[in-house]
Amino acid sequence: MVNFDGVLFPENQGILGYDNRAFKFGDGVFETLRAVNGTLFFWEDHYFRLMASMRMLRMEIPMSFTLEFLEEEILRTVSANERSESPSRVRLTVFRKDGGNYGPLSNEISYLIEVKAMQASFYLIDDKPYEVELYKDFYLNKDLLSNLKTTNKILNVVASVYASENGYDNCLLINTDKQVVEAINGNLFSVKGNVIKTPPLQDGCLNGIVRKKLMEIINSGTEFELEEASISPFELQKADELFITNSISGIIRITKYRKKSYDSVVGNNLLGKLNAKARLEATS
Template sequence: MINYNGNLLEENTQFLDHQNRGLRYGDALFETMRMVNGKLFFWEDHYLRLMASMRVLRMEIPMDFTMEFLESKISETVAANSLTDTQARIRFSVFREKGGLYLPATNDIGYCIETIPLQSPFYVLSDVLYEVELFKDFYVNADMLSTLKTNNKIINVVGSIFAKENEYQNCLLLNSSKQVVEALNGNIFLVKNGVIKTPPLNEGCLNGIIRKKLIDILGKLDDYQFEEASISPFELQKADEIFITNSIVGIQPVTKYRKKEFGNTMAKGLLGKLNAVARLS
């Protein structure tokens, strides 16, 4: 079952058509969240990011789009799919209603909620081979639009195809200044000699929820120095650790980049702290 504008529909129901602006122009946003036993991880952060992004794109926010209302609609959808007492991946999509060309006929919005089951209730560390490479065919723009979770993800799609064709588990994206900004599916953190770095938002990386949570956690650690700073491709092979973060996986350590293999000591320590924060969110 999916939820379209508050109505539960069978998944094979045809509820979108060729005029949908998300399809036509990528005029849409989405949030991907983890829900465990009916509890949304970091729901307030996801909600506030969605509202801020809708304002940036000049979408009309309905009066009933409160945290409580949207959470109830997500819960209804989860229950309809018999996932209330287990763990699920939630995708909440918002799109401007159909009409107009580049200039919309209206700023009113529609929404869709989808759910799929997840295997683990909390974040777990994967210890499998996870090799990455730079994706240099196209670049991320270092502007505010790149920090939003919009449906304009063609660089991520093409980069994912490149990764599969070359048997990489992921690729790292560069901005137009040739700085590393993020992975195909999440933010990137680099550890070297007690210093942990992640690119700043003004370089074009996604304003990730787990990125934000880890920055809060790292700010309380005495044994490490944290920096929001540019990451040059030349730094990658000199790093002690590299890991990728997103709201579904949590923390994914990179095990190999070119000839360099990496440990995961910092990632392991942070994962426990992230799970503790998630349980309290």
């Protein structure tokens, strides 16, 4: 079952028309998050990022679009899919209502909630080999729109096709200054000694939720030093570890980039702390 503007429909029923603006113009934003036993991981952060994105894109935010309302709608959709007691992947997409060309007929919005099954309740590190390569055919822009999770992700799509065609598990995207910004499906962190580095938002990376949580974890301790700074392609092969973060997988360890292989000691350490933070916020 999917939830379209508060009404539940079977997944195989057509509900979006040919004039849908997310389809025609990429005029939408979305959030993906974990739902486990009636709890949405880091829900407040997802909600406030969604509101900020909608305001930036001049979407009209309904008065009913409260934190509590959307949480209830998501959990109702999870329940309708008989997954209240099982881990689920949730996608909440918001888009302007149908009509218009580049100029919309209205700034009013619709929303769609989808639920998919997941196996693990908490984040796990996958021990399988995971090789990445730079994607250099097209570049990310260094602007605020690149920080948003919009439905316009054609760069990520063509980079995914490139990775599949060339036998890579992922690609690292670079900006117009030729700095490494993020992976296809998440933010990038590098580790050298006790310094953990991640690109700043000014470089064009996604304003990721798990990125934010991991930065909070690193800054709250004394074991590691966090550096929010540009990463050059040259630095990748000098790093001790590279890993990717997103709201579904948590931390994805990179095992190989070109001729360099990487450890995952720090990534494993941080994953345990990330799970602890998710549990703590779920019970607070």
